[in-house]
Amino acid sequence: MPREAEPSLNEKTFVLQALQEKLRLDGREFDQYRPLELTFGEEYGVAEVSLGKTKVLAKASAEVTVPYPDRPLDGVFQISTELSPMASPAFEVNRPTETEVLLSRLLEKTVRRSGALDTESLCLVAGQKCWSVRVDVHVLSHDGNLIDACCFAVVAALRHFKKADTSIEGGVLTVYTPAEREPVPLGWLHSPFCVTWSVFGEEGDIAILDATRAEEQVRVGSCTISLNRHGEICQIAKLGGTAVEAIALLNCTGIALTKAKELSSYLDGKLAEDAKRRDKSGRAELLTAENDRVTG
Amino acid sequence: MPLDTSAYNLALLRVDGRRWNELRRIHAQIRTQPAADGSSYLEMGHTKVMCVVTGPSESGARRVGTTGGAAAGALGSGGGGSRDGDAEVVVSVVLAGFSSVDRKRRGRNDKGILELQSTISSALSSSLHTHLYPRSTISISLHVLSQDGSLLAALLNAATLACIDAGIAMTDYVAACTAGSTSTYAANDEKADPLLDMNHQEEQELPGLTVATLGQSDRVIVLVCESRVQVSRLEGMLAVGVDGCKQVRDIMDKVVREKGRRMLEEGAIEKGVGLEDMDLD
Numbered sequence: 241m242p243r244e245a246e247p248s249l250n251e252k253t254f255v256l257q258a259l260q261e262k263l264r265l266d267g268r269e270f271d272q273y274r275p276l277e278l279t280f281g282e283e284y285g286v287a288e289v290s291l292g293k294t295k296v297l298a299k300a301s302a303e304v305t306v307p308y309p310d311r312p313l314d315g316v317f318q319i320s321t322e323l324s325p326m327a328s329p330a331f332e333v334n335r336p337t338e339t340e341v342l343l344s345r346l347l348e349k350t351v352r353r354s355g356a357l358d359t360e361s362l363c364l365v366a367g368q369k370c371w372s373v374r375v376d377v378h379v380l381s382h383d384g385n386l387i388d389a390c391c392f393a394v395v396a397a398l399r400h401f402k403k404a405d406t407s408i409e410g411g412v413l414t415v416y417t418p419a420e421r422e423p424v425p426l427g428w429l430h431s432p433f434c435v436t437w438s439v440f441g442e443e444g445d446i447a448i449l450d451a452t453r454a455e456e457q458v459r460v461g462s463c464t465i466s467l468n469r470h471g472e473i474c475q476i477a478k479l480g481g482t483a484v485e486a487i488a489l490l491n492c493t494g495i496a497l498t499k500a501k502e503l504s505s506y507l508d509g510k511l512a513e514d515a516k517r518r519d520k521s522g523r524a525e526l527l528t529a530e531n532d533r534v535t536g
Numbered sequence: 537m538p539l540d541t542s543a544y545n546l547a548l549l550r551v552d553g554r555r556w557n558e559l560r561r562i563h564a565q566i567r568t569q570p571a572a573d574g575s576s577y578l579e580m581g582h583t584k585v586m587c588v589v590t591g592p593s594e595s596g597a598r599r600v601g602t603t604g605g606a607a608a609g610a611l612g613s614g615g616g617g618s619r620d621g622d623a624e625v626v627v628s629v630v631l632a633g634f635s636s637v638d639r640k641r642r643g644r645n646d647k648g649i650l651e652l653q654s655t656i657s658s659a660l661s662s663s664l665h666t667h668l669y670p671r672s673t674i675s676i677s678l679h680v681l682s683q684d685g686s687l688l689a690a691l692l693n694a695a696t697l698a699c700i701d702a703g704i705a706m707t708d709y710v711a712a713c714t715a716g717s718t719s720t721y722a723a724n725d726e727k728a729d730p731l732l733d734m735n736h737q738e739e740q741e742l743p744g745l746t747v748a749t750l751g752q753s754d755r756v757i758v759l760v761c762e763s764r765v766q767v768s769r770l771e772g773m774l775a776v777g778v779d780g781c782k783q784v785r786d787i788m789d790k791v792v793r794e795k796g797r798r799m800l801e802e803g804a805i806e807k808g809v810g811l812e813d814m815d816l817d
Contacts, residue, residue, distance in 0.1 A: 277651060287661065325732050336645075338650070338654055341647050341650045341654075342651060342654065344647065345647050345648070345650075345651050348647075349762055353762065354764050355764070369626040369686055424647075444732065444755070461662070463759065467767065469766045471766060471768070472764050472765065472766055472767070473761060473765050473766070473767055474764050475761060475762055476660060476745065476760065476761035476770075477759075477760055478756065478758060478760070479654065479655040479658055479659075479758065480654075480655050480656070480657070480658025480659035480660075480661070480662060480758055481658055481659075481662055481757070482757075483662065483749070483750040483753070483755035483757045484755060484756055485754055485755055485756070486749075486754045486755070486756050486774055486775075486778050487754070489756055489774070490770065490774065493767060493770060494767075497767055527561060529752060
């Protein structure tokens with residue numbers, strides 16, 4: 241099995257000593273993200289996120305399937321992550337590493353279990369037909385902080401995604417092509433964002449946001465906090481690692497909330513921009529069959 | 537099964553009759569398995585777990601040239617101490633089929649269990665002095681006999697006790713418990729009480745988190761929250777959780793000291809040098 245090259249002793253000391261002197265290799269502040277960029281594809285539901293040199297692509301898709309027998313009124317929603325050798329030599333195809341398992345669990349808890357997507361709205365005929373929404377996350381380039389980038393990509397892809405409009409008449413389900421009817425967006429309830437703190441030092445007293453890969457390799461612990469802009473925590477995961485003062489964790493949560501709000505407004509801006517670009521005729525308002533709904 | 541949480545406000549009593557700051561009964565034993573290097577049995581209310589520690593022992597040939605957690609397949613996952621020269625902590629968790637109400641088949645690669653294993657491994661290796669046991673493996677196997685909430689906390693506590701029994705050098709106890717809040721995420725009511733040590737019913741209904749601290753300190757090793765909750769609730773829940781961890785730590789300490797005293801009395805071990813004037817009670 242391939243193994244990731246460990247940083248040399250010199251590199252380790254260099255990074256750590258710089259952090260002790262409140263410096264980061266790329267000159268950022270401790271609570272500063274690398275430049276975040278989001279581009280939507282031509283299709284609905286394709287989002288490419290780059291955070292410094294980390295690049296993630298998420299694609300949402302939907303098809304009509306049979307709902308699970310124990311949940312006849314819910315649609316199916318799944319997120320699948322793929323860490324290929326393209327991202328790092330330590331990843332292998334079809335053999336999930338610990339990183340991948342933890343990443344997909346985190347995305348699942350953040351987006352699925354927090355109820356960001358209204359799965360009941362995916363139901364078409366109770367117990368017989370429903371939409372199955374699926375997001376595939378591909379990591380194209382790995383330079384640290386995969387979690388935040390992946391979570392942002394998933395949320396962006398889902399918010400951008402539109403599924404085909406449907407109608408049911410006399411028990412017959414019709415799925416319309418985009419030419420017949422304007423596709424409809426998903427029932428979206430709130431947008432959670434992951435903010436990951438990396439912890440350094442014997443006492444775990446140095447905490448930084450958006451660690452690069454070099455920083456991740458020498459960190460002694462991490463804490464991922466997922467929040468939405470309404471100030472709700474969707475998930476916290478500090479899975480072991482060096483002990484950190486409880487007060488420091490509370491401070492981290494406070495800063496994470498402001499970051500989540502920034503991410504949220506950035507995404508809103510990008511979505512509005514994209515909608516405007518697509519709406520050449522200026523008649524999108526008229527074509528939509530969407531009802532007013534408070535979305536987050 | 538919906539739990540009528542509104543009843544709490546009438547008498548300030550929870551479904552099982554506890555007040556907000558009360559732990560369930562914790563019963564623990566160490567050295568339960570004669571064949572193991574270290575073993576423990578722990579009950580937190582109706583959550584019952586057993587733990588067996590083997591090691592530190594020589595790493596098997598299968599580990600050569602692999603990274604931590606790579607051998608996750610059959611023998612659990614190890615996260616911590618994967619650096620060359622440090623002992624590796626490999627954890628495997630088995631949920632007995634009869635442990636919960638519904639008998640759910642879980643595959644070997646159930647992500648929830650893998651996450652539990654890697655959390656326990658990483659939490660313990662931060663307290664264990666893994667650098668003292670170079671090139672060796674500490675394997676911890678945990679068996680869940682009965683589940684009634686606070687599973688991760690019970691597993692962490694049992695693993696800590698078993699490591700102490702195995703005589704592995706460690707900084708301090710890793711003590712864990714859960715805390716919740718009586719408010720749901722939607723309700724922004726200020727009167728919501730934090731709750732200590734949630735049982736299964738409460739975990740289903742209310743937001744909560746699992747905290748593990750290092751001994752008596754306020755330093756948090758594990759903090760896991762899987763439910764939606766207002767940020768303002770976090771402080772109260774964390775404070776109650778950290779306080780609960782201190783109580784749990786004292787209970788575990790009592791168990792260890794009592795066992796040590798009994799073993800001395802029975803002559804199973806000899807009093808070590810410098811222990812003559814040590815207060816064993």
